[in-house]
Amino acid sequence: MEEASAEYAHLPRPVLPRVAPQELLLGQKALVTGASSGIGRAIAISLAHAGADVVVNYVADEDRAQELVEQIRALGVRALAIRADVGDETQVGEMFRRMIEELGTIDILVNNAGLQQDAPFHELTLAQWNKVLAVNLTGQFLCARAAVREFRRRGVRPNISCSAGKVICVSSVHEVIPWAGHVNYAASKGGVMLMMKSLAQEVAPYRIRVNSICPGAIRTPINMQVWETPKAYNELMKLIPYKRIGEPEEIGRAAVWLASDYADYVHGISLFVDGGMTLYPGFQTGG
Numbered sequence: 001m002e003e004a005s006a007e008y009a010h011l012p013r014p015v016l017p018r019v020a021p022q023e024l025l026l027g028q029k030a031l032v033t034g035a036s037s038g039i040g041r042a043i044a045i046s047l048a049h050a051g052a053d054v055v056v057n058y059v060a061d062e063d064r065a066q067e068l069v070e071q072i073r074a075l076g077v078r079a080l081a082i083r084a085d086v087g088d089e090t091q092v093g094e095m096f097r098r099m100i101e102e103l104g105t106i107d108i109l110v111n112n113a114g115l116q117q118d119a120p121f122h123e124l125t126l127a128q129w130n131k132v133l134a135v136n137l138t139g140q141f142l143c144a145r146a147a148v149r150e151f152r153r154r155g156v157r158p159n160i161s162c163s164a165g166k167v168i169c170v171s172s173v174h175e176v177i178p179w180a181g182h183v184n185y186a187a188s189k190g191g192v193m194l195m196m197k198s199l200a201q202e203v204a205p206y207r208i209r210v211n212s213i214c215p216g217a218i219r220t221p222i223n224m225q226v227w228e229t230p231k232a233y234n235e236l237m238k239l240i241p242y243k244r245i246g247e248p249e250e251i252g253r254a255a256v257w258l259a260s261d262y263a264d265y266v267h268g269i270s271l272f273v274d275g276g277m278t279l280y281p282g283f284q285t286g287g
């Protein structure tokens with residue numbers, strides 16, 4: 001492998017000014033994949049509230065994507081919607097080409113697009129396996145590769161950010177918690193964990209930061225069956241020490257912090273935002 005650049009090795013520790021919340025990401029260009037619903041939508045809005053211009057990637061629901069673009073523009077930043085299947089190399093290439101043409105560059109990639117196709121393992125089809133891996137893992141690889149190419153080409157602009165770029169992977173508590181009946185999904189998120197950490201190790205010398213956010217149970221369409229009835233919600237609470245479901249905006253706030261220079265020394269981590277789901281609540285009473 002080519003020797004990593006030592007260009008930034010002698011830069012002093014950055015001294016950060018106090019910044020108003022709406023200016024934390026001022027002038028930065030963000031791409032959020034799968035942003036027309038759920039967590040991606042909330043992240044896109046949160047980044048815009050912090051001053052970033054935002055590309056809303058979507059795959060199917062154009063009306064919802066356009067509606068979000070209007071909502072983001074009303075905050076005084078730029079926004080555009082770009083349709084692309086993140087698992088398709090050509091479409092991802094075209095999405096990045098358009099983003100760079102329209103906004104000049106990319107500073108923040110949020111790899112959020114994801115899906116579940118659940119089945120008992122003995123009934124899991126190759127098509128279900130391939131689809132979940134294609135979107136949840138290959139999609140994150142394709143988008144991260146395109147972003148890293150642009151970060152490396154452009155380098156650090158100190159008036160914009162301490163780093164040349166940020167990749168935030170939306171993983172899951174299931175990158176560490178095994179999940180029966182969802183083997184393809186858990187395998188994809190376990191893959192995201194080591195893709196993220198290996199990439200973080202590789203690109204750190206270029207001042208490119210790579211991290212994951214690992215949500216626990218968040219109220220979105222992907223998991224409606226675990227929160228839409230009181231019975232299901234009560235069952236879910238057995239898994240959450242903090243005794244409430246998470247809201248998409250809480251992931252949005254975590255993304256703003258991770259993308260901002262306030263997190264400039266945070267690199268290669270999985271940030272669990274899960275109300276304690278990863279604390280093995282089954283052992284709360286001594287096991």
Ligand code: NAD
Nearest residue numbers: 034037038039059085086112113114172215217218220222
């Ligand atoms: P969601 O279904 O609302 O959002 C997923 C988005 O990804 C949708 O907008 C969907 O259209 C998009 N998408 C699917 N395939 C795509 C493709 N090929 N190309 C582009 N976009 C595509 O669900 P969500 O809960 O908001 O999920 C967002 C992310 O958060 C996912 O990666 C999911 O695994 C992760 N997550 C969610 C939870 C939760 O409790 N909701 C928990 C842990 C992790």
